[in-house]
Amino acid sequence: MEVQKLLELRKILEEKIAKLQQELSLYTAMLEVLDKAIGEKSFTTAAAAQQTAKPEAVEEVRGRGGEVYATAEVYNNYLYIKFKEPVKLDGLFKRFFLDKFLQKYRDEDMREARQGALKQEEVLRYEVEGGEGEAVALKIYNYRTEERKREILRVLRWTLEKVYSG
Structure with missing residues (x-):
């Protein structure tokens, strides 16, 4: 083949690759929209089923001084956290x-879900449960592991300590 034909072939391949990359971006965006929609649909179905469950444990989220900031009811696949006082949603907490x-x-x-490792x-x-601009409770679904639950409650304690102290 002569150089001119090779350059034309190269140009055609570059254009095709660019078009495929655009398509890939579009499909990735569509997948994210679908993931969100599926998550919202499965969330409402699961929420209705979980309302009758009893907590496996109840843990208090305490500050360093011993004051109780919140109570966390631990269920099989979610945490239900009730705050001692409403938490504003316009600051550090949010x-x-x-x-x-x-x-x-x-x-x-x-x-992980997009890769198929997780449903x-x-x-x-x-x-978040609450009124205008504040939270009185928080449900965290699918914390999945004991380690993740501990980390969530630890960071929540730190956050509430900062929120309530100043």
Whole structure:
């Protein structure tokens, strides 16, 4: 083959690769939308079934001074955390605990679900209960391991200590 034909072939392949990469980006975005929709649907079905369950354990989330910040009811696949006092959703609790800390676990689980290592309904998710701009309780579904549960409660204690002290 002459050089001109090889260059034309190279150009065609580059264009095809670029088009396929665009398609891949579109399919990845669609997959994320589907994952979210599936998660929301399975969440409501699972939530209805879990309302009749009894907690396996109840743990208090205490500050360093011994004050009780929250009570955590531990169920097989979720935590139900009731705050002693309402927590504002415009500060550290939302920015750090929900949007950064819990989202990190959620992102890890979503990645595992896309790879097939985890079912979509096993992805960590949470639901905030409360009124206008504040939370009175928090449900964290699919914490999955004892180690993850301990880490969630440890970081929650630290966050509530900061929220309630200042």
